[in-house]
Amino acid sequence: MSGQNSDPMVELKRRAAEEAAAMVQDGMAVGLGTGSTAALMIDALGRRWAEGLRFVGIPTSERSAEQARALGITLVDFGSHPQLDLAIDGADEVERGSLDLIKGLGGALLREKIVAAAARRFVVIVDEGKLVDHLGSRSPVPVEVTPFGWESTARQLGELGARVALRIKRDGELFVTDGGNLILDCTFGPIAHPRALEASIGHIVGVIESGLFVSRTSEVIVAGRDGLTRLVAA
């Protein structure tokens, strides 16, 4: 994930990632997101670590843990750090104005949401293609469910109006999360009331968590062709 890339959007994402990484200060406890943009941010933190910055990280996936460990970053858990100063992560969709999110196309939504909920500030880094007027415009809502009875859970999600697909990997194997669960990708189309939908999904037995992140974002750093923009929730 490190090194220069000739894709201009990757370069912009790298700048957003560096801007977010610059928010980390000595002594902080920091949530480390998952995905290609978050990986650029962890790389940037690795460079700051090499220059002498010292902080502790809680990763949102085994992937991010491995990357951070390889860079020498000290990782901790919630036992020693039940509250974080800052969490930085990517997103699949960001709703203009509210800054509500869909996350979890990378499959790490449960740990990502726990980390975001534990952070005093939750900073999101995306390219401009992720901005939408209504969540659900392009992305399904990933929902993490227990393997036991997933078909019944899927049926109930369907009753909320979603087209439901069990996530399968490219090699044809089931996608299994770091927690040993399954993902149901739920296509609702544009979502008028994300908070109400998040609650309705959460009430279904067998659902562990959804990728709707409502009223959790402190700030979004958007990488666009015209440079970086910082958005704060309205």
Ligand SMILES: O=C(CO)[C@H](O)[C@H](O)COP(=O)(O)O
């Ligand atoms: O939610 C996520 C993983 O569960 C990611 O943050 C999201 O998928 C964005 O990834 P990328 O930066 O690669 O587009």
